[in-house]
Amino acid sequence: MAAAALLAAVLGGGLLLIARRYLTGAGRASRGAAAALMRGKTVIVTGANSGLGRATAAELLRMQARVIMGCRDRGRAEQAAREIRAELGAQAEGGELVIRELDLASLRSVRSFCQRVLQEEPRLDVLINNAGIFQCPYMKTEDGFEMQFGVNHLGHFLLTNLLLGLLKSSAPSRIVVVSSRLYKYGEINFEDLNSEISYNKSFGYSRSKLANILFTRELARRLEGTEVTVNVLHPGIVRTNLGRYINIPLLAKPLFNLVSWAFFKTPLEGAQTSIYLASSAEVEGVSGKYFGDCKEEELLPKAMDDLVARKLWDISEVMVGLLK
Ligand SMILES: NC(=O)c1ccc[n+]([C@@H]2O[C@H](COP(=O)([O-])OP(=O)(O)OC[C@H]3O[C@@H](n4cnc5c(N)ncnc54)[C@H](OP(=O)(O)O)[C@@H]3O)[C@@H](O)[C@H]2O)c1
Numbered sequence: 001m002a003a004a005a006l007l008a009a010v011l012g013g014g015l016l017l018i019a020r021r022y023l024t025g026a027g028r029a030s031r032g033a034a035a036a037l038m039r040g041k042t043v044i045v046t047g048a049n050s051g052l053g054r055a056t057a058a059e060l061l062r063m064q065a066r067v068i069m070g071c072r073d074r075g076r077a078e079q080a081a082r083e084i085r086a087e088l089g090a091q092a093e094g095g096e097l098v099i100r101e102l103d104l105a106s107l108r109s110v111r112s113f114c115q116r117v118l119q120e121e122p123r124l125d126v127l128i129n130n131a132g133i134f135q136c137p138y139m140k141t142e143d144g145f146e147m148q149f150g151v152n153h154l155g156h157f158l159l160t161n162l163l164l165g166l167l168k169s170s171a172p173s174r175i176v177v178v179s180s181r182l183y184k185y186g187e188i189n190f191e192d193l194n195s196e197i198s199y200n201k202s203f204g205y206s207r208s209k210l211a212n213i214l215f216t217r218e219l220a221r222r223l224e225g226t227e228v229t230v231n232v233l234h235p236g237i238v239r240t241n242l243g244r245y246i247n248i249p250l251l252a253k254p255l256f257n258l259v260s261w262a263f264f265k266t267p268l269e270g271a272q273t274s275i276y277l278a279s280s281a282e283v284e285g286v287s288g289k290y291f292g293d294c295k296e297e298e299l300l301p302k303a304m305d306d307l308v309a310r311k312l313w314d315i316s317e318v319m320v321g322l323l324k
Pocket residue numbers: 046047048049050051052053070071072073076102103104105106130131132133134151178179180181234235236237238239240241242243
């Protein structure tokens with residue numbers, strides 16, 4: 001009986017692992033050539049202390065880049081940096097991890113982060129807009145924006161715009177935007193961008209991720225001829241801290257953990273498309289595209305609506321104070 005149970009567990013575990021490999025389908029950014037391209041390059045990764053951002057920062061450090069971790073909590077960022085250095089050991093040599101405070105829920109913080117980068121950094125080769133917040137209860141940023149729209153879209157909108165001059169003077173350079181497949185359930189409701197009339201946390205997240213894609217496409221149009229490219233990606237479903245606001249009943253937790261272990265990507269697997277878009281020669285000159293598993297994917301028409309993208313850009317400029 002015990003032997004049968006053990007056999008079933010081993011077989012079951014094996015099948016789960018195979019299913020996981022198959023279902024997560026993690027495309028791999030090939031390391032060798034990309035590593036040579038990244039040596040000595042300066043990269044900013046927002047939200048680099050956790051999940052995908054942490055994995056992305058670690059891989060770029062391994063490629064000997066100078067990685068600026070844009071994080072809102074210095075303590076968490078320092079701990080992540082220590083752990084990354086310890087994990088990589090000698091492989092971290094030649095690269096650099098730098099911590100700079102950046103709270104995307106505060107326009108003041110975004111401005112002071114950028115001011116410091118512009119003062120200190122002679123060049124910026126890659127900006128990775130990775131940080132994100134998912135399905136939080138209704139909250140507002142320091143400047144009064146609904147939190148998911150404020151952090152995922154508006155904070156990164158201001159950040160990118162303030163760093164564009166440096167990216168242009170460092171060209172060829174790249175911007176990588178982390179969105180989500182859940183953009184499909186979002187709409188840009190211009191009448192209530194701050195969700196003051198009604199708030200639905202799932203819709204709010206999807207809307208912010210649709211905004212990431214519209215922003216990328218409009219920015220790509222504006223950057224034509226500059227040798228600064230911008231692309232957007234979805235990472236798949238990844239086991240990270242993103243679900244911190246989701247309440248899973250205590251009894252369902254073990255099942256959730258098993259399912260996520262079996263079927264979700266690891267942060268390193270999930271980060272592959274960010275790393276690919278940041279470092280691969282294959283995407284040199286490619287701009288305004290949407291990627292998953294290191295391959296270009298098609299977008300729904302709602303994410304390719306150029307009029308909505310322009311209107312969102314214009315309104316965002318006013319909201320973040322770039323245009324009065
Ligand atoms: N995990 C998935 O399955 C999945 C799927 C699709 C898309 N994504 C996207 O992937 C990106 C990375 O998320 P993740 O899964 O790696 O989640 P995560 O582990 O929760 O990491 C999110 C990062 O964003 C940072 N962040 C949150 N609010 C911020 C703020 N106001 N200012 C600066 N940084 C802030 C967090 O900092 P703290 O640690 O200080 O909170 C953390 O470093 C997000 O854009 C997310 O929407 C993830």
